[in-house]
Amino acid sequence: MNVAPSHSKSQAWLEFLIERAIQIAGISAIVLVALIFFFLIREGAPAFTTVPLTSLLVTRWYPIEGYYGLLPLVLGSLIVTVGAAIFALPLGLMTAIFVGEIAPSWVRDILKPFIEVLAGIPSVVIGFIGMVALSPLIRVALDIPTGLTAFTGALLLAWMALPTIVSVAEDALDAVPATYRDAGLALGMTRWQVIWKIVVPAARTGVLTALMLGVGRAIGETMTVMMVTGNAPRLALTPRDLFLPVRTMTATIAAEMGEVAQGSQHYFVLFAVGLTLFVITFIVNMAAAAVVFRQVKRAERVLS
Amino acid sequence: MTIQNKGSDTMVNLALAWAERYQALYPEARIAVTGGGSGTGIAALINNNVHLANASRRIKDEEIASARANGIDPQEYIIAHDAIAIIVHPSNPVDQLTLQQISDIYSGKITNWREVGGEDRPIVRLSRETNSGTHVYFLEAVVRMNDPHNRTLFSPDTLLLPSSEGIGAEVRLNPNAIGYDGLGYVTGDMKIVAVGLDAAGPFWPASVELVTSGDYPISRDMFIYAAGVPEGPVAVYLAWLMGPEAQKIVLDLGFVPYQAEAP
Numbered sequence: 001m002n003v004a005p006s007h008s009k010s011q012a013w014l015e016f017l018i019e020r021a022i023q024i025a026g027i028s029a030i031v032l033v034a035l036i037f038f039f040l041i042r043e044g045a046p047a048f049t050t051v052p053l054t055s056l057l058v059t060r061w062y063p064i065e066g067y068y069g070l071l072p073l074v075l076g077s078l079i080v081t082v083g084a085a086i087f088a089l090p091l092g093l094m095t096a097i098f099v100g101e102i103a104p105s106w107v108r109d110i111l112k113p114f115i116e117v118l119a120g121i122p123s124v125v126i127g128f129i130g131m132v133a134l135s136p137l138i139r140v141a142l143d144i145p146t147g148l149t150a151f152t153g154a155l156l157l158a159w160m161a162l163p164t165i166v167s168v169a170e171d172a173l174d175a176v177p178a179t180y181r182d183a184g185l186a187l188g189m190t191r192w193q194v195i196w197k198i199v200v201p202a203a204r205t206g207v208l209t210a211l212m213l214g215v216g217r218a219i220g221e222t223m224t225v226m227m228v229t230g231n232a233p234r235l236a237l238t239p240r241d242l243f244l245p246v247r248t249m250t251a252t253i254a255a256e257m258g259e260v261a262q263g264s265q266h267y268f269v270l271f272a273v274g275l276t277l278f279v280i281t282f283i284v285n286m287a288a289a290a291v292v293f294r295q296v297k298r299a300e301r302v303l304s
Numbered sequence: 305m306t307i308q309n310k311g312s313d314t315m316v317n318l319a320l321a322w323a324e325r326y327q328a329l330y331p332e333a334r335i336a337v338t339g340g341g342s343g344t345g346i347a348a349l350i351n352n353n354v355h356l357a358n359a360s361r362r363i364k365d366e367e368i369a370s371a372r373a374n375g376i377d378p379q380e381y382i383i384a385h386d387a388i389a390i391i392v393h394p395s396n397p398v399d400q401l402t403l404q405q406i407s408d409i410y411s412g413k414i415t416n417w418r419e420v421g422g423e424d425r426p427i428v429r430l431s432r433e434t435n436s437g438t439h440v441y442f443l444e445a446v447v448r449m450n451d452p453h454n455r456t457l458f459s460p461d462t463l464l465l466p467s468s469e470g471i472g473a474e475v476r477l478n479p480n481a482i483g484y485d486g487l488g489y490v491t492g493d494m495k496i497v498a499v500g501l502d503a504a505g506p507f508w509p510a511s512v513e514l515v516t517s518g519d520y521p522i523s524r525d526m527f528i529y530a531a532g533v534p535e536g537p538v539a540v541y542l543a544w545l546m547g548p549e550a551q552k553i554v555l556d557l558g559f560v561p562y563q564a565e566a567p
Binding site: 148 | 428470
């Protein structure tokens with residue numbers, strides 16, 4: 001008689017534990033981000049008190065002589081990331097359209113795993129290929145002084161972001177109801193018109209999310225960028241600078257953190273660079289979330 | 305007894321390699337190696353905390369004075385040399401450069417190979433990262449030409465590559481490139497440019513022989529300072545460092561061995 005209630009009691013306990021475990025797992029991500037943020041502030045904030053603000057705003061980064069200008073690094077990361085996004089959007093979208101809408105299913109079955117394999121290639125391997133194979137090609141093809149440029153970095157990052165963009169964008173295209181396509185075809189549209197005028201616009205929220213996720217990977221990528229962009233802390237102000245070497249924030253932290261004396265000015269400034277990177281990534285993500293949110297609401301209004 | 309050895313970060317890998325080999329040969333020996341920089345090592349020597357200090361610069365007079373005030377008479381040993389070779393693509397027709405020209409190239413005053421007798425090509429400057437001891441030495445000895453009042457900096461266009469392999473790959477592949485690195489990192493598929501003090505010459509290419517003879521201009525001595533005339537295990541270790549086995553390690557790590565005939 002006692003067996004049944006105790007059994008259900010233990011089951012309730014188990015359920016309670018599982019629920020809590022899931023809750024903790026969910027919250028841990030937020031806690032972790034908050035901890036990283038506080039750690040960065042704690043280690044990076046002294047940079048703004050021990051180093052005069054004016055020397056953080058100079059246009060020169062040369063830490064061993066006390067030049068801590070952050071601008072070349074911020075612009076360096078920016079030009080590489082924007083470049084990567086410009087290459088990745090058409091490449092990723094077209095690949096997703098081909099895989100999801102055009103390719104026969106057997107081609108799709110071959111193509112999808114191969115695109116996903118791309119995500120598994122270590123960034124140091126991609127960087128090495130970029131350094132010895134791609135950069136000489138780019139130097140000769142574009143007739144520029146060196147192939148170690150922001151352009152080379154952007155191209156490789158676009159390639160690295162491809163698996164993320166393709167799988168998320170393809171899911172978004174897939175989620176567009178078949179009735180939309182049928183309606184278009186019934187109205188006498190060609191297959192291309194259906195894809196370009198109906199399916200892609202209907203899936204644009206997902207496509208944008210895909211691009212943001214891909215770019216999110218690009219801005220934080222370190223190893224590849226450090227190997228192929230030349231790391232020259234130039235001030236990249238014009239689009240022409242895409243074809244010249246740049247130094248990104250991530251590469252700077254990676255290259256210099258290992259040898260810096262803990263508690264020195266240089267140490268604090270490197271954390272300040274990390275903090276800047278964190279804030280920029282945060283703003284990009286928030287902006288993307290806001291855009292996606294607004295578009296969802298509009299789409300819901302239109303459909304209802 | 306543990307031999308305490310501290311100092312130059314440039315030499316720390318060398319000192320570790322020596323200590324490992326020595327302890328493998330003589331299991332009863334104990335050597336503790338730490339880095340921290342030449343100044344740190346010499347300060348520890350002055351405070352009588354170490355037996356041997358590694359330094360990639362000569363001890364200063366005031367450092368000798370403060371050591372003597374503490375009852376320590378530093379003994380100097382030149383243990384190896386470090387030469388920096390200037391390297392370019394094998395197809396580059398430029399065979400020689402003066403120190404002033406190299407300084408002007410790296411500071412950004414000279415931007416085309418035509419200005420130093422080469423082809424009409426832009427110059428791509430390659431350097432090690434700023435945390436490398438080689439970078440700092442090159443800044444002081446070449447870009448600033450050993451003038452302590454000279455505050456010239458590397459041109460911001462200088463590519464800072466994280467490894468010797470990065471410099472090697474770009475020099476091998478790019479005819480516009482100029483780079484520098486320790487002689488031990490230079491391979492046969494790069495071209496070594498001869499360096500002269502003035503345009504009249506003579507010009508010397510980096511080589512083990514010219515570094516040993518003291519002619520090659522971009523090389524520095526690497527010192528070990530002992531706290532007083534070494535005795536017992538320290539003297540035995542120091543003698544081993546001067547010997548062929550330790551000097552072979554010097555060559556393996558990209559430095560130039562000290563030669564026994566030097567004083």
